[in-house]
Amino acid sequence: MNQLIRSEQTFTVRRPTLINESVPVPVVEAEPGPFSLPPGRVALVIIDMQRDFLLPGGFGETLGNDVSQLAVVVPPLQRVLAAARSAGMMIIHTREGHRPDLSDLPPAKHRRGKPSLRIGDPGPYGRILVRGEYGHDIIDELQPEPGEMVIDKPGKGSFYGTDLDEILTTAGITSLIVTGVTTEVCVHTTVREANDRGYEVLVLSDCVGSYFPEFQRVGLDMIAAQGGIFGWVADSAALLQQLAAPATTAA
């Protein structure tokens, strides 16, 4: 049979439509246009704010990066996290890392780059990017609270090799506010995965960070270009304005 037949496969789109909501929906001023926050359908996703990426001596630094570039993200992200908690929003934290036996670490990923320490090697914060180690966990400032979801992911994207899609679908989530590090790697991969799965995605420009200023700028531009090819971009002030606004209810 012609292999092209595969293109006729059908998929079930499980995301409910946002049109014809009867309740007023807060809207964030964003690029390339307004981003809706349908009540109860929005989750905050905080990607890989782990010690190994942010603290000196961790995996990020072993890759040759200046980790101080990421520290600027922490204060605005703390404010967004606090506001999302107050608003009762679903909160998802992710962590990139691997099983202690490294059985979920593809050799290609293990070999990649020229780090002075590789994934699984002992580092200053325990074994690099290994689950259960101090360095693999989230920085003190953004530690999850009880009831918040923590997704351990083996890849750069948050959907690959995880049950994130099932969790979001079950909770009725249609829209994601994405934050974390790094803009051009795990944030971008997650945004693209989410976009292909039918989620509406808003990226907060001052709550995502890159080791490279030019990647930060271009990475954000790429998301909102072409009419929002992967999603929307706004700064945290635009979101906080809406989360702080008094709730409007249908008369």
Ligand code: TIU
């Ligand atoms: N190296 C780099 O920029 N990022 C990663 O390896 N992982 C994440 O982005 N989390």
